[in-house]
Amino acid sequence: MDKGREKEAFVTIKIKTTIANKYRIFCKHNGVSQSMCLLQMIQFFEFNGLAPTDHLGDSFAKLEGKINKRTNAIIAIIKDIEKSQTLPTVAMLQSLFDQQIKQESNDFEEDFEFVERKFANDQNQKEFDMETTVPRIRYERLEDKMNSVKSDFEYVLDKVKPVKSNFGKDYLKLELTIEELVKFRRILKNT
Template structure:
């Protein structure tokens, strides 16, 4: 029994039920060549993965794997759909836009003719802008007058239930008149 291959250990006895011992021996033969190494590998696995034999892992690994595969397949289908319905048509439209077609351009250029504009003198141009300025000034004064009228007819009313409000003392006809001007 003096073999160079075997390590020398000092052993300790543990009491285990016969059914569990038989089951452990079968399991140990599949994992390693000694019961000590098998037990140590199991404990290292639990410590390394921070698992407890008293806790449930939830769904088994096959169910989890199948669920992940289904989600990945769904994502792939979504990406393919986006590519088919959005990316490819958009790319095709952009390519059509950037394609040069010289025949169409020449035809369009020939059909389009500029109209000759009527020439005006400096005095006419100056009169036009002066008249337009006067119109805008009149509109401004009219709007300013209406705004001053609205402000004069507005009073602050203090409310007993919360914040106050502004009250506008205009007749319906006056209000409609101001609306029509706008």
């Protein structure tokens, strides 16, 4: 039954047999009742301001041309944004990070100019230990990476199933989809 129209009565319309058969096949193909299919057709024509006798070939070609022009304009705008806005920002951020890493590496080299250090008391030892510790942000990032690698590895291990063979040795079967395998390879390549 059609939703919201369960209590409406049926009315007959005189249609030629060949056209009625073609219409029934069309309705089955679209998966709707004959009443709803006719209603949708009428709404389509009313909404678009068309008549069944209108020729749509030229208007669709014009519409496609307009869409192509709009698409090309959008692509040009996005490329301009990438060149003028995003790349300079990325370059500035990258230079800041590179400068920070260079400063840290210079500081690191300055701290270890001498291979052996003799400490007169524990205070100097504690100061030296404080200088050589890993920054907290870097430690947390490494910890996050380690946790993600662990979870991925656990997932892969869960997908390993032992298979008993009637002929020959038993073996292990890895039940991963191709998409999952590609994802893990990409992750390993990027790290």
